[in-house]
Amino acid sequence: MTDMDIDFPLVLVVLTFACALGWVFDFLVLRKPRSLQLAQARTDMGLSQDQELSNDQQHILDKIAKEPYLVELSKSFFPVFFVVLVVRSFLVEPFQIPSGSMLPTLKVDDFILVNKFEYGVRLPVAGTKVIPYKDPARGDVMVFKFPNNPKINFIKRVVGLPGDRIRYQDKQLFINNQLIETQLAQAPSLQNRMGRYTEQLGAVSHSIYKANSSARVNKTWVVPEGHYFVMGDNRDNSNDSRFWGFVPDNLVVGKAFAVWMHWESIFSLPTFGENRWIE
Structure with a gap:
């Protein structure tokens, strides 16, 4: 049996770590400035907390609140990579x-x-x-x-x-x-x-x-x-x-x-x- 020239466990560990790093970086560095920017935008629009938004206002706020593409990608793939890593490393692994x-x-x-x-x-x-x-x-x-x-x-x-x-x-x-x-x-x-x-x-x-x-x-x-x-x-x-x-x-x-x-x-x-x- 062979994994050919690809060290799949190493690749899986690197991908899982990279996704986790993107998630943590967003939590520690990017999320707070994004929240402040969102709050400032609501203030500039003169919006109260419970005020109903127009479509244009909602679109602007959604755009500000949107996570960066790489962060969104990291959050989507991290659970998948993590589960595969745990199952493959500690439970069951398939071979041909x-x-x-x-x-x-x-x-x-x-x-x-x-x-x-x-x-x-x-x-x-x-x-x-x-x-x-x-x-x-x-x-x-x-x-x-x-x-x-x-x-x-x-x-x-x-x-x-x-x-x-x-x-x-x-x-x-x-x-x-x-x-x-x-x-x-x-x-x-x-x-x-x-x-x-x-x-x-x-x-x-x-x-x-x-x-x-x-x-x-x-x-x-x-x-x-x-x-x-x-x-x-x-x-x-x-x-x-x-x-x-x-x-x-x-x-x-x-x-x-x-x-x-x-x-x-x-x-x-x-x-x-x-x-x-x-x-």
Whole structure:
């Protein structure tokens, strides 16, 4: 997953702050002179407080009382930006799946929802945890910022927790020297050389793909404190911790919990027939 070259959270924070600044500037600097000018205009017209106004008088007073365009714009957009910022930063954020690294759990062009407070409340942009809650658990499908390029969002399954010893040998996963057993659910075929297996990670039972080919990686890792070891469910077609290392806690975004839409392109209609919870 990627936000392309636009840091959307930063843009959202800047827009929200700019609108709030325009509102505050009007309240502290512009509103009082505008009120004085309006009162002076009424005095110059010889108007009492309850006197009925002609159309021309009303037009003149409305023109004086009118807020500057930028202030009006700021007041209109601030509530919108603020609500979006709060929801996106602290509650739920949508993402689109761009690759097949999490097959068969997640398909390309699935639209998912990510719980942003599952792993604690974090500051937007900085990602600093200000209110701890839960830590990522083994088996969670987690969204995080790619350590080699934090502008890019990745999604993988949490396999190793801090302190764990992870070994991947001959396409078999060992955690703390214990083999994570898998059961064959669908054998590879001539058309599809991927075998589908059921795997149990922590409390989560889920499906994975393994190709009918030789192993790409045979290696052992020890997960440092404050870091996580992640892997894609499409084990032979996933760029994950086996190749680039661990995910630090400050780059964690949230827990993926639901698929709410599948939409392949703007030239097709979105479908909602495969909406589901993510296991």
